[in-house]
Amino acid sequence: MRLHVVDHPLVAHKLTTLRNRETDSPTFRRLADELVTLLAYEATRGVRVVEHEISTPVAPATGVKLTQPKPLVVPILRAGLGMLEGMTRLIPTAEVGFLGMIRNEETLEASTYANRLPDDLTGRQVYVLDPMLATGGTLAVAIQYLMERGADDVTAICLLGAPEGVEHVRKAVGEEAPVQIVLGGMDPGLNELGYIVPGLGDAGDRLYGVV
Ligand SMILES: O=P(O)(O)OC[C@H]1O[C@H](OP(=O)(O)OP(=O)(O)O)[C@H](O)[C@@H]1O
Ligand SMILES: O=c1cc[nH]c(=O)[nH]1
């Protein structure tokens, strides 16, 4: 499993405003959207392409195009939905599947309440979207599930992560797994409620309001 923490001043600048408790929901949504596009640019360096012959107005040329089947993007509801548009702006032809997952706020265990994915993911390259990687319980379950269904290359894009979460996912999927985690920032740790510190609070609530 590979970890890439994006080191870019624009990402750090946008993350700072995102974290600020004074930032309202519309601004939070816009920033999450902008951030995912920046992170996705890094996260898709390994997107699969094949050679493609075209003719320019001047001469024949060999370029590349995305392979078939197209990459699958999987936002983890609810908060991951706030990253979907920014991702599909970069890969408009990607297919989109959905996983609805919720973390029990007492036990911190993740459970799945919705699943709308292609049945067979054999050989698929999958991009998972979830703004927060805290204990890692949610992401570990999601990645293991996608790999059980056949995905052979999984990249998770998260706005913020904590070392505990990264290590949990690493242990769950295994060191050699074809899994990559791309983070906009890595915070020092978690508090006793399992929240990332300093973090940004509850990403779902900040995107969509408290339910
Ligand atoms: O790494 P973990 O400890 O598992 O925590 C991270 C998860 O918690 C949040 O979702 P939440 O359960 O709050 O659901 P929501 O998106 O509906 O708010 C977040 O969006 C992640 O999915
Ligand atoms: O800090 C955290 C941890 C889990 N989920 C969130 O939305 N934020």
Ligand SMILES: [Mg+2]
């Ligand atoms: Mg939440």
